[in-house]
Structure formats: C-alpha cells, structure tokens
Amino acid sequence: MPTCESEVEVNIEKISKKCDAVLITHYHGDHVGEYMKVNKEVPIYIGKQAKDIFMVFQNKMKDTRVTEITQEYIDRLETFKTFKQGVPFEIGNMKITPIRTDHSAFDSYMYLIEAEGKRILHTGDFRLHGVISKGIPKALKRIGKVDILICEHTTLSRQDENFMTEFMLQEEAVKLIKNNKYVFIMCASTNIYRIASFYHANKKVGNKLFICDTYQKELLDYVSKSSTEYTDYYNFEDVKSFDGKYYKQMVAKGFCMLVRSNYFSRKFVYNPIKISI
Ligand SMILES: [Zn+2]
Numbered sequence: 286m287p288t289c290e291s292e293v294e295v296n297i298e299k300i301s302k303k304c305d306a307v308l309i310t311h312y313h314g315d316h317v318g319e320y321m322k323v324n325k326e327v328p329i330y331i332g333k334q335a336k337d338i339f340m341v342f343q344n345k346m347k348d349t350r351v352t353e354i355t356q357e358y359i360d361r362l363e364t365f366k367t368f369k370q371g372v373p374f375e376i377g378n379m380k381i382t383p384i385r386t387d388h389s390a391f392d393s394y395m396y397l398i399e400a401e402g403k404r405i406l407h408t409g410d411f412r413l414h415g416v417i418s419k420g421i422p423k424a425l426k427r428i429g430k431v432d433i434l435i436c437e438h439t440t441l442s443r444q445d446e447n448f449m450t451e452f453m454l455q456e457e458a459v460k461l462i463k464n465n466k467y468v469f470i471m472c473a474s475t476n477i478y479r480i481a482s483f484y485h486a487n488k489k490v491g492n493k494l495f496i497c498d499t500y501q502k503e504l505l506d507y508v509s510k511s512s513t514e515y516t517d518y519y520n521f522e523d524v525k526s527f528d529g530k531y532y533k534q535m536v537a538k539g540f541c542m543l544v545r546s547n548y549f550s551r552k553f554v555y556n557p558i559k560i561s562i
Pocket residue numbers: 311313388390410
C-alpha cells in the first residue's frame with residue numbers, strides 16, 4: 286500500500302486484479318486504508334489481533350457516521366485471513382513467514398517472502414525503541430541473508446531530532462501521574478503499547494483509577510483476553526469505563542483518563558462538573 290507521502294499514484298483496483306494476495310503489515314491508515322479498492326477475489330492477510338482491533342475501530346467509525354465507513358467495509362474486513370505469529374503459510378509457490386515487529390500499531394508484522402530460491406524481506410513500519418524491540422535484532426539475525434530488502438521509513442529524514450524510548454516516556458509518565466491529581470492522557474485508541482506504558486506507570490505510583498470510554502474499554506478488554514497466551518503485560522484488568530459510580534472517587538482521589546479529541550473528552554476537560562453522567 287502507498288504511504289500518504291508517496292508521490293507515485295498507485296491504482297490499487299487495477300494492480301490488485303493481477304495479485305494472488307495482499308499482505309497488510311499493520312492497521313495504520315496509510316497501510317490498510319484502501320482495502321476496499323482491492324479486488325474482492327483477492328485474499329487479504331493481516332495479524333489476528335490486528336484484525337480484531339481494527340474491526341472494533343471500524344465499527345466505531347461506522348457508528349459515528351462522520352466517516353465513509355459503512356457495513357460494506359465491515360463485511361470486507363470480515364473476510365481478511367489471519368495467521369499465527371512466526372508460523373509460515375503459503376500463497377501459490379511462495380512461502381510467507383510473518384515476524385512480529387515493534388511499532389506503535391499493535392500486532393504489526395514483517396514478512397519474509399521466499400520463492401524460487403529468492404528471499405525478500407518486507408519490514409513494514411518498525412522501531413527499535415519500543416516494548417518488544419529487543420527481539421528485533423535477534424529476529425533479523427535468524428532471518429539471515431536476503432536478496433531484497435523492502436524497508437519503509439518516516440523518521441530517517443529527521444536526523445537531528447531526539448526521540449524518547451517507550452521506557453523513557455514511562456519514567457516521565459510516573460513523574461506526571463505522581464505530581465498531578467487529575468491526569469488526562471491524549472492517546473490514539475489503538476496505540477496499545479503507549480496505553481500500556483501509562484497503565485504500568487500508574488500502577489507504580491499507587492494505582493489511581495484508570496478511566497476510559499466504553500469503546501476504548503472494549504479494545505483493552507479484547508487485548509487483555511487475546512494476549513494472555515503470550516504475556517501478562519497487556520492485562521488491563523484495572524481499567525474502568527467512565528460512568529457515574531466512579532465520579533466521587535475520581536474527584537476525591539484523582540485519576541488517569543484516556544482521552545481523544547472527541548466530543549466526550551472536550552466536554553469533560555472543559556466542563557467536568559456539569560457533564561451528564
Ligand atoms: Zn505505521
């Protein structure tokens with residue numbers, strides 16, 4: 286899929302007619318946004334958790350009725366095929382090995398594609414400063430030599446910027462949560478790694494109420510349930526969805542609240558007392 290920065294016009298409808306399959310590395314809009322243009326006969330592959338998270342997101346977008354998302358988008362997404370981390374699958378004579386990678390989208394993958402004695406590695410978007418980044422150099426070593434490397438980047442041109450690692454950010458979050466009674470965290474609903482950073486920072490400083498809206502809670506409950514076989518780091522069992530019964534406790538003892546730039550958040554931040562609960 287082309288990135289939004291791409292200067293080359295790619296006609297997905299036209300080129301997908303000749304495809305055996307489409308591999309999606311992760312659910313960010315510049316990678317999955319044009320899936321409705323892919324020919325209906327062509328199977329689309331994505332990680333299992335990525336598909337389910339994207340499904341909750343797309344359903345939410347459909348319900349808000351402010352986007353183009355309709356039931357047709359949901360139906361096509363239902364047809365996406367999934368795979369297991371690290372378990373190869375075949376498309377025609379090609380062997381595809383999905384390798385889980387570190388990125389701000391949860392359940393992102395690199396693809397090692399092998400056919401006719403040639404090996405291609407498509408890295409997708411990835412970083413080396415996140416929660417699961419430690420495994421990336423090892424994974425690349427295991428992959429060994431490839432004939433072609435397809436790599437994407439958004440920060441290679443920003444050489445003079447200093448980036449915080451997810452762990453540095455978590456330390457900063459500990460200080461912020463400790464020194465402020467009411468903490469609003471503005472964060473994309475699907476950036477599970479970032480939410481986990483704040484969630485664990487909050488646990489370190491006494492576990493204030495960690496609040497979000499019902500949509501975000503649905504996403505976090507899914508991630509908790511589907512991640513148990515791999516790790517307990519994404520167990521968000523203490524997250525509460527915002528409702529009246531916590532209001533007094535929130536005001537008295539403080540809280541951390543996940544917010545996004547939407548009507549609910551704006552109303553709460555600017556006028557918390559009058560909000561209807
Ligand atoms: Zn991305």
